[in-house]
Amino acid sequence: MTSPSAPAPAFPAHRPRRLRRSPALRAMVRQTALTPADLIWPVFLMEGEDAEAPVASMPGVSRRTVDRIVPAAREAADLGIPAICLFPYTAAEARTEDCAEAWSPENLTNRAIRAIKQAVPEIAVMTDIALDPYNINGQDGYVEDGYVVNDRTVEALVRMALAQAEAGADILGPSDMMDGRIGAIRAALEAEGHGHVAIMSYAAKFASGFYGPFRDAVGASSALKGDKTTYQIDPANRDEALRMVARDLAEGADMVMVKPGMPYLDLCAAVKDRFEVPTFAYQVSGEYAMMQAAIQNGWLQGEAVMMESLLAFKRAGCDGILTYFAPEAARALG
Numbered sequence: 001m002t003s004p005s006a007p008a009p010a011f012p013a014h015r016p017r018r019l020r021r022s023p024a025l026r027a028m029v030r031q032t033a034l035t036p037a038d039l040i041w042p043v044f045l046m047e048g049e050d051a052e053a054p055v056a057s058m059p060g061v062s063r064r065t066v067d068r069i070v071p072a073a074r075e076a077a078d079l080g081i082p083a084i085c086l087f088p089y090t091a092a093e094a095r096t097e098d099c100a101e102a103w104s105p106e107n108l109t110n111r112a113i114r115a116i117k118q119a120v121p122e123i124a125v126m127t128d129i130a131l132d133p134y135n136i137n138g139q140d141g142y143v144e145d146g147y148v149v150n151d152r153t154v155e156a157l158v159r160m161a162l163a164q165a166e167a168g169a170d171i172l173g174p175s176d177m178m179d180g181r182i183g184a185i186r187a188a189l190e191a192e193g194h195g196h197v198a199i200m201s202y203a204a205k206f207a208s209g210f211y212g213p214f215r216d217a218v219g220a221s222s223a224l225k226g227d228k229t230t231y232q233i234d235p236a237n238r239d240e241a242l243r244m245v246a247r248d249l250a251e252g253a254d255m256v257m258v259k260p261g262m263p264y265l266d267l268c269a270a271v272k273d274r275f276e277v278p279t280f281a282y283q284v285s286g287e288y289a290m291m292q293a294a295i296q297n298g299w300l301q302g303e304a305v306m307m308e309s310l311l312a313f314k315r316a317g318c319d320g321i322l323t324y325f326a327p328e329a330a331r332a333l334g
C-alpha cells in the first residue's frame with residue numbers, strides 16, 4: 001500500500017473533522033463500498049426431501065435438501081448475489097476408506113449443481129474440492145500410517161473436480177491444501193473439454209481453530225481424528241502464505257482466497273498488493289458464530305457489525321467475500 005503523498009497542513013488549516021461533518025460529505029469521500037455483487041454465499045446440503053435442519057453452532061444457518069436449495073439460489077440471485085458455494089453434509093454411513101462418493105455424479109453436490117443450473121442459470125455455482133465430507137477419518141486426504149498422503153489424494157481430487165465440472169459447476173474451490181492439486185486439476189479440465197471452468201484456489205488457508213462450526217455443519221467434527229496441521233498453513237506464517245498464492249496462480253488458479261478472514265486481513269492486503277489478481281476472503285464459520293453469539297446476547301448490534309466486518313474486507317483490497325451473512329447483508333444493502 002502506498003503512503004499518503006500530500007503533506008497535511010498543520011492545525012487549524014487542517015481540520016479532518018470538516019469532511020466528517022454531514023452524511024453528504026462523508027458519502028463524498030467514502031473510499032470503499034460493499035455491494036451484493038461482492039458476496040458469495042456458502043450453503044450446506046443434506047439428503048432428503050423438502051427439509052431444512054438448523055446448524056446448532058451457526059445460528060441462522062441450516063442444511064437444506066436439494067429441492068430446498070433451488071429456491072434459496074433463486075432468492076440469492078434476486079438479491080444480486082453472484083455466486084453460491086455448495087458444501088455437503090454426509091452421515092457416517094456415507095463415509096468410506098476410498099471416499100468414492102466424492103466423485104459420484106449422483107452425490108449431493110453434483111445433484112445440487114444440476115438442479116441449480118437448470119432452475120437458476122444466472123447464478124454461478126462454486127464447489128468445494130477436498131475429501132473430508134466423504135472420508136471416514138474427516139481428513140481432507142487419504143491417511144496412510146497416520147499421515148495424510150499427498151499424491152494419491154491429488155488423483156482423487158482430480159476425479160472429484162471432473163465430476164463437478166461435468167455436472168455444470170462454474171467455479172471449483174480446492175480447499176484441501178495438497179501440493180500440486182491446482183496444476184493437476186487445471187490440466188485435467190483442459191484435457192476433458194472443461195477449459196472454461198474457473199478455479200478459486202484456497203491458497204492461503206491456515207490451520208485454524210475457527211473452522212469448528214463448519215465441521216459440525218458437514219458432519220466432520222465427530223469423524224475428525226487429529227488436526228490438519230500437516231497440510232494447512234501455520235497461522236504464524238506470512239511468507240509461506242504468499243508463496244502458496246504465487247504457486248497456485250502459476251499452476252492455473254484464476255482467483256485466490258485467504259481463509260479465515262478477519263484475523264488474516266494483513267494477508268488479504270498483501271495478496272492484493274503483490275499479485276493484483278481477483279482476491280477473496282472466507283469469513284469462516286467460527287467468525288460468523290462468534291458474532292452471532294454476541295449479537296444474540298445483545299452485546300453487539302447485529303447489522304452494524306455484520307456490515308462493518310464485510311466492508312473491512314473491501315478496504316483491505318478483497319474483490320469479494322464468502323460469508324454466511326450473504327443473504328442478510330444483501331437484503332440490508334437493499
Ligand SMILES: NCc1[nH]cc(CCC(=O)O)c1CC(=O)O
Pocket residue numbers: 128129130132140175176210211212213214215228283284285286
Ligand atoms: N476442506 C474442508 C473445508 N472447506 C471449508 C472449510 C471451513 C469453512 C468454514 O469454517 O466456514 C473447511 C474446514 C476445514 O478445513 O477443516
